[in-house]
Amino acid sequence: MDYNHFVTEFYTFSKIDLNSYKEGQMKRRIDSHIKKSGISDYREFLTLLKTNPKAYETFLGYLTINVSEFFRDPRQWATLEKDILPGIINVTKTFNVWSAACSTGDEPYTLAILLTKLIPSQKFKIIATDIDKDILAKAKTGIYPDKQVINLPADYKSKYFKKTTEGYIISDDIKRKIDFRQHNLLKDPYPSDIDLIVCRNVLIYFTEQAKADIYTKFSKSLSSTGILFVGSTEQIINAHDFGLKSKKLFFYSKA
Template sequence: MHEIEISELRRLTEVIKLYHNYDFTNYAISSFKRRVSRILDLYKIPSVDLLIKKIREEDGFFNTFLEELTVNVTEMFRDPSFWREIRDQVIPNILLNHNQISIWHAGCSSGEEVFSMAILLKEMGIHHKAKIIATDIDRAILDRAKSGEYQLKHMDLNEKNYIRFQGKSSLKDYYKEDNGKVYMDKSLVNNVSWREHDLVRGVVFNKFDLVLCRNVMIYFNQTLQNVVLKKIHESLFRYSYLCIGSKESLIWCEIANKFIVVNNEEKIYKKIKD
């Protein structure tokens, strides 16, 4: 496999933009390159030019490409101390002034974060007070999230996270097992609206008390992070909360002064200015 040139990646992004109206121009170059390289390996495609040809000419291949490109390895109750903070501090604070809570999972991937939130809300006895919107750029992964089907082999890690989160029962209470798969209890997500949405090019569509956009911006360069964070800022009520990934930061971005740090360790911020 030859080393992928920047010029090849540029041609690839131009074709994607032209034929499929997705803009990857400002993706973090090292991450984009690594993922494209993985796709070439995976599908035994000898060059970027042949990948471009496949994207242009093969019906349905672009969806496969998109799924591989935006794949997120995710788990339930990832970073258990973060989820404890959400349960013990953030949500009680929101409910001091509101009877209802609106939550946006931006870049929800295969839905583990959404189910974690649903379980947390149920155990707090406030599941019925929440309205949740879960979005992702990838239709196929959204369908997977919606189905609530996961591999049984992954549940061991999820259960360990749940125990460290100090949940009220056992994660097993929330799913049924069958033939190496688990099926999450569908009633957990009866208040969730699943939507296809491009964080970069999509419009601001609602206002929320809490936005989780975790481990999404690590794939964007600084220009793109600014674009996305401005939209998220607009999507929050004043004094509402934003949570980002543990390796992400708001410090340098253009809207940094419109937030205060609530918990630096867990990367939780509060909007203080419109």
């Protein structure tokens, strides 16, 4: 069985389309994982994934790039707080936020901390999604090592976190703001009427066609005044093709 056959068979039972990821990068990651697993070839590995749920979940976690931290790229978060949010928050309605591909939860918790500063807690709702169930379970615990809170302002750290032997534990008040859900950006339905979508440092791993499909769906998910916030390596070229227009660098509104 070659790599392309593996991708086809993997999609048949998982409904995860590896063709939507950049082939060279994805193939290297899969080959490395197979080697570490002591498996001889793609066919044997596919059989393992089909028959061993733990091996399947481990593999899924390996495929997703779970690198995150609080206030990653601090200047962009400052732009969000000072220039973007004041212009799109409407105090007469609930402010709906979607943190897509949220990884270990740093991003949605960061959003909750910022929004708590700006509006009453009952006036916003945050959905946080990821394809990986294990990483979502980790996000729900809200426990983080020092390296993930390195950019966290000292006042936020003292107010919303408790230092323990396990790491920094986020407060229950912030945890309660987040609704974590499993979601596949490539195939699952998207939520609607979202005022802020945050999807950062994820789509760089997808093919151009997959990115185009996702950006188009993001545009349709936004409310009339909604904003899409992307990562520092993900400036959208030809945003109008996807129903978007640049608001500021890394921030896009509906076209």
